[in-house]
Amino acid sequence: MATPADATRPHRAPLNTQAVLRAAVALADESGVDALSMRKLAQALGVAPMALYKHVDGKDELLDGMIEVVIGEIDPPEPGVEWKTAIRRRVLSARQMLLRHPWASQVIEARTKVRPTPAVLAYMDTMIEIFRSGGLSVDLTHHALHTMGSRLLGFSQELFNESGGDDQEPDPETSRAMAEQYPNITALVTAITHDEGSVVGAGCDDQFEFEFALDLLLNGLERLHDAAS
Amino acid sequence: MATPADATRPHRAPLNTQAVLRAAVALADESGVDALSMRKLAQALGVAPMALYKHVDGKDELLDGMIEVVIGEIDPPEPGVEWKTAIRRRVLSARQMLLRHPWASQVIEARTKVRPTPAVLAYMDTMIEIFRSGGLSVDLTHHALHTMGSRLLGFSQELFNESGGDDQEPDPETSRAMAEQYPNITALVTAITHDEGSVVGAGCDDQFEFEFALDLLLNGLERLHDAAS
DNA sequence: ACCTGAACACCGTTCAAGT
DNA sequence: ACCTGAACACCGTTCAAGT
Numbered sequence: 193m194a195t196p197a198d199a200t201r202p203h204r205a206p207l208n209t210q211a212v213l214r215a216a217v218a219l220a221d222e223s224g225v226d227a228l229s230m231r232k233l234a235q236a237l238g239v240a241p242m243a244l245y246k247h248v249d250g251k252d253e254l255l256d257g258m259i260e261v262v263i264g265e266i267d268p269p270e271p272g273v274e275w276k277t278a279i280r281r282r283v284l285s286a287r288q289m290l291l292r293h294p295w296a297s298q299v300i301e302a303r304t305k306v307r308p309t310p311a312v313l314a315y316m317d318t319m320i321e322i323f324r325s326g327g328l329s330v331d332l333t334h335h336a337l338h339t340m341g342s343r344l345l346g347f348s349q350e351l352f353n354e355s356g357g358d359d360q361e362p363d364p365e366t367s368r369a370m371a372e373q374y375p376n377i378t379a380l381v382t383a384i385t386h387d388e389g390s391v392v393g394a395g396c397d398d399q400f401e402f403e404f405a406l407d408l409l410l411n412g413l414e415r416l417h418d419a420a421s
Numbered sequence: 422m423a424t425p426a427d428a429t430r431p432h433r434a435p436l437n438t439q440a441v442l443r444a445a446v447a448l449a450d451e452s453g454v455d456a457l458s459m460r461k462l463a464q465a466l467g468v469a470p471m472a473l474y475k476h477v478d479g480k481d482e483l484l485d486g487m488i489e490v491v492i493g494e495i496d497p498p499e500p501g502v503e504w505k506t507a508i509r510r511r512v513l514s515a516r517q518m519l520l521r522h523p524w525a526s527q528v529i530e531a532r533t534k535v536r537p538t539p540a541v542l543a544y545m546d547t548m549i550e551i552f553r554s555g556g557l558s559v560d561l562t563h564h565a566l567h568t569m570g571s572r573l574l575g576f577s578q579e580l581f582n583e584s585g586g587d588d589q590e591p592d593p594e595t596s597r598a599m600a601e602q603y604p605n606i607t608a609l610v611t612a613i614t615h616d617e618g619s620v621v622g623a624g625c626d627d628q629f630e631f632e633f634a635l636d637l638l639l640n641g642l643e644r645l646h647d648a649a650s
Numbered sequence: 651a652c653c654t655g656a657a658c659a660c661c662g663t664t665c666a667a668g669t
Numbered sequence: 670a671c672c673t674g675a676a677c678a679c680c681g682t683t684c685a686a687g688t
Binding site for chain 1: 453505527530569636637640642643646649650
Binding site: 239242245 | 670671672673674
């Protein structure tokens with residue numbers, strides 16, 4: 193008869209999404225993200241490969257979940273701090289996270305090109321809020337995002353380029369939901385595109401932004417050089 | 422009898438490395454680098470998968486070869502041009518290349534982490550030469566590389582971080598060969614590490630460089646904000 | 651010298667089945 | 670509700686063989 197003490201009873205805690213994500217992060221930290229496969233992750237959890245699909249929708253969603261985990265490790269913004277200091281501390285905290293998870297920049301970059309995760313959007317939203325609360329204009333904040341690039345996330349790949357792979361126009365309901373959840377992104381994009389409907393930066397001149405950032409860097413370097421001469 | 426006009430004669434030009442690389446670049450341009458497999462590339466060339474291995478050593482070397490092809494599309498440096506203009510033109514040329522080959526930034530980043538290709542090293546070397554010829558000090562040039570990051574290559578991921586995955590110390594002969602081929606990289610690294618033997622920037626304080634770049638950007642943004650107020 | 655076919659050890663994922 | 674096993678359509682690559 194099968195009792196709770198039956199020898200065939202599995203002697204591990206039942207799986208859940210958080211446990212799967214944490215195991216995936218640990219496995220990627222140890223062996224790199226290229227060595228992370230659904231099959232190896234299942235093996236590490238002592239489970240059949242297909243058991244994972246009850247808790248994550250597939251490999252892409254697993255990677256998205258791992259992003260949520262590591263973004264959650266970045267320090268929250270501190271209220272009442274001058275904008276430059278606030279941005280600086282947060283970016284350095286993001287950098288510390290990336291040093292703990294060397295695979296994260298690559299995964300965040302790749303997945304963000306397809307569709308940014310909610311945690312990435314929320315992070316960017318709070319960063320925009322810091323700039324705007326500091327008194328920077330919408331235009332300058334917009335340029336700042338491009339100039340900082342993904343330095344905002346502790347590394348420096350341009351995010352949100354190629355106007356996002358998500359071609360379809362969002363319907364009005366999701367637009368409104370987006371505006372509620374990410375008010376600063378919405379306000380900035382609205383101000384820049386002058387078109388309430390679009391949420392992704394359709395009205396953004398990539399070439400101009402690239403040159404803006406480039407010249408900001410070059411002028412800064414020149415100033416340092418002149419000061420040293 | 423088998424004559425040149427034999428019906429069984431293959432009616433395509435014989436394969437060579439350049440043809441393989443060009444086909445791979447074209448396939449990645451069309452379908453993205455994730456869809457690029459040895460098998461699909463072979464199919465596109467009308468050949469068995471294993472035929473490719475006579476011309477490239479494997480998939481990693483195929484990717485390296487593709488990098489050489491696209492780096493070769495960047496305009497060469499123009500002599501006798503002021504350093505800021507020279508850097509600016511070259512970076513914008515690199516950016517145009519990346520717009521033609523959207524997969525390239527990802528591939529260059531991933532492969533450079535393992536081992537930079539000769540074309541990438543040569544490109545960086547000429548960029549350093551432009552800075553140094555413009556009179557910038559070795560230290561400022563070093564900071565400039567970190568500040569510009571991979572904006573130097575038209576995108577903005579930090580390259581050469583993690584001190585390169587290539588752990589083993591190069592033997593004296595290859596060090597000397599490196600110094601001949603990439604004199605500016607060598608001079609800069611030597612000046613920074615004060616250690617002739619090491620070629621990769623072992624003496625580079627990543628944290629300091631990150632903050633240097635960050636502050637350069639933030640100070641530049643602040644100056645623009647102040648000027649606008 | 652150049653190309654092929656079969657085979658091996660991997661993938662992610664669907665499906666029907668177990669408990 | 671949660672997990673499994675077999676199977677499918679893919680990978681990159683080795684090996685022995687063809688011409």
